[in-house]
Amino acid sequence: MVTIHQNIFRDIETRIVGGDWQPGHRIPTEQELAAAYRCSRMTVSKALSALVERGMIVRRRKTGSFVASPQIDRTVMDIQDISTEAELAGHKHDYKILSRRIERLELAEAKQLAEPAGAEILRLQCLHVVDGTPNAIERRIIMLDIVPLARDEHFSLTPPGKWLLAQVPWSKARHVIRAVSADATTARLLQTARGEACLNLIRQTWQNGRTVTYVEITHPGDRFQFAGDFQPVAR
Amino acid sequence: MVTIHQNIFRDIETRIVGGDWQPGHRIPTEQELAAAYRCSRMTVSKALSALVERGMIVRRRKTGSFVASPQIDRTVMDIQDISTEAELAGHKHDYKILSRRIERLELAEAKQLAEPAGAEILRLQCLHVVDGTPNAIERRIIMLDIVPLARDEHFSLTPPGKWLLAQVPWSKARHVIRAVSADATTARLLQTARGEACLNLIRQTWQNGRTVTYVEITHPGDRFQFAGDFQPVAR
DNA sequence: TAGTGGTCTAGACCACGGG
DNA sequence: CCGTGGTCTAGACCACTAT
Numbered sequence: 274m275v276t277i278h279q280n281i282f283r284d285i286e287t288r289i290v291g292g293d294w295q296p297g298h299r300i301p302t303e304q305e306l307a308a309a310y311r312c313s314r315m316t317v318s319k320a321l322s323a324l325v326e327r328g329m330i331v332r333r334r335k336t337g338s339f340v341a342s343p344q345i346d347r348t349v350m351d352i353q354d355i356s357t358e359a360e361l362a363g364h365k366h367d368y369k370i371l372s373r374r375i376e377r378l379e380l381a382e383a384k385q386l387a388e389p390a391g392a393e394i395l396r397l398q399c400l401h402v403v404d405g406t407p408n409a410i411e412r413r414i415i416m417l418d419i420v421p422l423a424r425d426e427h428f429s430l431t432p433p434g435k436w437l438l439a440q441v442p443w444s445k446a447r448h449v450i451r452a453v454s455a456d457a458t459t460a461r462l463l464q465t466a467r468g469e470a471c472l473n474l475i476r477q478t479w480q481n482g483r484t485v486t487y488v489e490i491t492h493p494g495d496r497f498q499f500a501g502d503f504q505p506v507a508r
Numbered sequence: 509m510v511t512i513h514q515n516i517f518r519d520i521e522t523r524i525v526g527g528d529w530q531p532g533h534r535i536p537t538e539q540e541l542a543a544a545y546r547c548s549r550m551t552v553s554k555a556l557s558a559l560v561e562r563g564m565i566v567r568r569r570k571t572g573s574f575v576a577s578p579q580i581d582r583t584v585m586d587i588q589d590i591s592t593e594a595e596l597a598g599h600k601h602d603y604k605i606l607s608r609r610i611e612r613l614e615l616a617e618a619k620q621l622a623e624p625a626g627a628e629i630l631r632l633q634c635l636h637v638v639d640g641t642p643n644a645i646e647r648r649i650i651m652l653d654i655v656p657l658a659r660d661e662h663f664s665l666t667p668p669g670k671w672l673l674a675q676v677p678w679s680k681a682r683h684v685i686r687a688v689s690a691d692a693t694t695a696r697l698l699q700t701a702r703g704e705a706c707l708n709l710i711r712q713t714w715q716n717g718r719t720v721t722y723v724e725i726t727h728p729g730d731r732f733q734f735a736g737d738f739q740p741v742a743r
Numbered sequence: 744t745a746g747t748g749g750t751c752t753a754g755a756c757c758a759c760g761g762g
Numbered sequence: 763c764c765g766t767g768g769t770c771t772a773g774a775c776c777a778c779t780a781t
Binding site: 537567 | 745746747748749750751758
Binding site for chain 4: 513548549
């Protein structure tokens, strides 16, 4: 059984994910959608509420509903970039691939990742920019034997994290969050001061016990925070 | 503005969290609830849907809605209180209450917490030591109208976080994680350098929409990290 | 078959916020 | 002001399932 509000949800989701409606794009009003789907406003509202919950749109009285800005890896733990949550609409996210090399895994890193040394990897470095300000440095390793398609992917249209999510189902992820001081390179890239407190997120993702990707994302501490709502584990 | 469905949600949540309604308990039918709250069935349905999403109840046609069993796998980010965390890893944990005052909530803070100004609070400052090295500064506010027992508690045996966990069932927590540079006071207490990158964890905990406690925990970045394992959330 | 949740309607009024 | 979302109603029909 496919309900009307599920249809509306899916249709809008498709346009957003497909890039048809860019961040900041104003989506039709509830009334227009109700007319288009020949249903009541409340049914539309249900679909839009679900989209809000997924962080895909924001709704504002009087002005309408807008496609939200891409979120910096909301992907896994419901931990998202909340610093901008209140003003999701209209933020411009961009990224730039700084480097992209195919290598073999060195011993030290292999140990850290608990993967065999010598395995072929794709090593990426990427800068994320939000509203013209550097927001994160992404340093990533993709295991090419698990994700062979990455060998020919240059991530010119889709950032690596998003691309991977679409390509590879993952079954487990591990996160580590630390605070570090910016070294010279990091400070330069993030346009911040050397020694500035930065938030360091490391994520390793597995599929059936094999590492899919390992990524280290460095945010300037003053421009970023993680936030998340949680419920008790047990009652 | 408190809506009807929020009221229904909170009332049912209260009984479940408080243990009044045990897992398996059948909650009133939508019709009964609609009558009790003098609202339409759809409004009740909205509240129940939210409870389902939170995993607190299950709904079955013909038979009704039931309190769900405690969930094991709902783990999002298992950030526990400091002493438990430290002891799990086999370290020796100690703490010292630096200050303890009963105050009234000032306007700025009240706004931040979304609680009424002037409310009575217990303000605590606490230093955590792991294996002889300062590991965290804890700055905490406890709402005394929600946790009246805290008024006479001096936390000489049990640290505030652990004590609160045992005293007050909570239904929602919000975490914010940031990186900050140590100011002079923080650096002195943590025996680290001024300007050192520190990991800042803010947690606000609610019971039925009322704040139980608000705590800010500052860790030296080089001596601490958060970690968590996650699995995809299927919907 | 009967009781329950699942979905939907065609209105209504209110709250908010830009002009 | 007026357009938009936010909430709500008092019904309705359907789907599921225990009995």
